[in-house]
Amino acid sequence: MPSTDLTRRRTLTVGCLTFVGLAGCLADGGDTDANAGSTGTTNDSNSDEAQTDSTPPGEISPVELAVTDFVEYPLAGVHPHVHARRETQYVVVSVDSSLDDEAVRERLGLQLDGQATALADRQPVPWESNTTDVAFAVSKGDQYETGAVIGDGMRLHSLSETTLERLNRPPRFHVSDLSVSPAELHPDEQTTATVRATVENAGEGTGTFGASLKGNYVSGSKTVTVTLDAGTTAELEATTRVVGDGDEAPVRLDWGRDEWETEIPVGEAETGAVTTTAE
Incomplete structure (x- = not known):
């Protein structure tokens, strides 16, 4: 437990959201990262430059990336439910695509330090969004120097320094x-x-x-x-x-x-x- 002078106790309003974490839009080669959620909660934000190489066949276009401590998936196909695992965090990529959700998840990937990252055991479904959201499970115990969103073997987006710092300094x-x-x-x-x-x-x-x-x-x-x-x-x-x-x-x-x-x-x-x- 932290010491008294480092501990901040407060009562907070709780709400329902799809992603909460380090989130940001991916457009025009830019990467804006912020702690945000679909309920409109905001915290400190930062902006970093990112590289977007190309869009593969099938028009898979990443539009947002979030680093979260949990994903929200449809339990029994209907009810929003929290999925999380010990010592695991999640990179969630929101994608605009003409493909169905299954095809996007088959063709989209995440590489950290050149190594492929596995999909999360549960995948989020946005209840009020037209995007396909793909969650990747990332260890909290490792450190990462580079990262990229991959589509059909091509780099679509490079993870910003802010995103990598969030992965390397996770909450517990x-x-x-x-x-x-x-x-x-x-x-x-x-x-x-x-x-x-x-x-x-x-x-x-x-x-x-x-x-x-x-x-x-x-x-x-x-x-x-x-x-x-x-x-x-x-x-x-x-x-x-x-x-x-x-x-x-x-x-x-x-x-x-x-x-x-x-x-x-x-x-x-x-x-x-x-x-x-x-x-």
Whole structure:
């Protein structure tokens, strides 16, 4: 844990997004990198020159690149869900192409120091975008001097110094002090449960922690996020809908590398009580 004078505790608003990390547009040979997400969150930004050699057959054109700590994929083909693995970060390339998603992922590649990088186990699908997004899994334990996005064997875009620095100085998140309220539900009571957790970034760089939060009121989960600078700690607070069905109402927070699940007990119905829905 960082010392008190290096620790910054704060409560942050959490939201749903497709990519959060070091992101930037790739156009006209330029590479603008910034910590950003689809919800419009912004942090420090930098600009570096990059090289774009050519566009291969099939018109595969990279338009954005993000370095993230997780990817959001469609669980059961429908529900946004967080995918992450220990000591792994992700380079996500957004591509404009006339090809279908599968063909783009077969023909697009990422090289780091001349070596091909494997695709991530789960691939993101942008729910409100016309691009194809391709995620590559990159080790947090290695250091990289050069990198390039490859299409059909040709270099499409060289990774900027800022992007390489982000890969070489990744965040590392630790989660603790998880809790949920309320402590009990009445039968058939519908309400909002609040999950709280302490998230620490023990890594060397700024990054965004992401997790999937789910109650038992509806199927699927919501994505909650918090962005932390290196050496800081934040209090994550997020809500989900629950209903007093059966003996207990399960609540689950899943951040890919690990997960936390608890149950809110369902007590006996109060005599003459009227169950209401809390907003």
